[in-house]
């Protein structure tokens with residue numbers, strides 16, 4: 001038994017390592033075949049987590065798109081789409097965002113204690129607001145999700161959240177898609193920020209697979225002994 005879920009970090013980036021453009025809206029990095037692959041990964045997970053900035057800039061629905069996959073989940077006794085999870089300190093989240101309104105799956109907001117009252121009054125009707133402590137720690141958040149029955153967690157951005165999961169050595173699997181263009185603007189968000197990463201020149205990660213999907217490439221890295229081969 002593990003006290004935290006298997007954590008799969010999934011992300012698309014430009015050749016120069018950016019998650020989007022500097023504009024406050026979503027930039028499509030991938031292609032339709034890869035979006036469908038990501039949909040299958042989503043369908044295989046119990047929860048999907050994104051940072052509050054991604055909720056604000058991308059307004060993602062975070063639902064399983066394919067009806068067949070939703071029905072297959074339902075047949076297994078699961079909700080059609082995984083639980084949605086976000087985290088915030090400043091609580092600048094709009095309850096009308098698609099994160100909250102799309103799908104009747106459970107939505108969890110891990111909030112730093114200071115903003116808890118504000119979060120509960122603003123978001124309490126559309127989500128379960130969880131006290132994340134003075135500053136939300138990715139390890140305790142993961143353990144709390146494990147206690148809620150989440151066995152497989154998909155982390156889908158953005159860079160701030162990636163950095164915290166990776167530097168805390170919590171990621172079991174990294175699925176990195178490289179899109180065939182440059183963003184070339186350092187105001188945009190990178191795949192990760194600065195930090196001390198467990199994989200570095202002195203400790204190389206294991207490249208577990210490479211797959212071309214149309215004009216993008218998927219790189220799979222095994223980052224822990226829990227890594228699950230396909």
Ligand SMILES: NC(=O)c1ccc[n+]([C@@H]2O[C@H](COP(=O)([O-])OP(=O)(O)OC[C@H]3O[C@@H](n4cnc5c(N)ncnc54)[C@H](OP(=O)(O)O)[C@@H]3O)[C@@H](O)[C@H]2O)c1
Nearest residue numbers: 012019020051052053054088089090136157158159160161
């Ligand atoms: N290409 C991809 O696959 C992909 C996927 C997702 C996102 N993106 C892009 O990534 C960008 C957003 O990334 P980002 O790095 O700016 O932001 P982010 O990681 O999405 O969210 C960061 C925010 O999450 C909250 N947060 C993070 N750590 C926290 C902690 N320990 N405790 C409490 N709250 C915490 C804070 O929210 P508050 O500010 O509310 O306190 C923080 O500002 C966008 O451009 C988006 O388009 C790309």
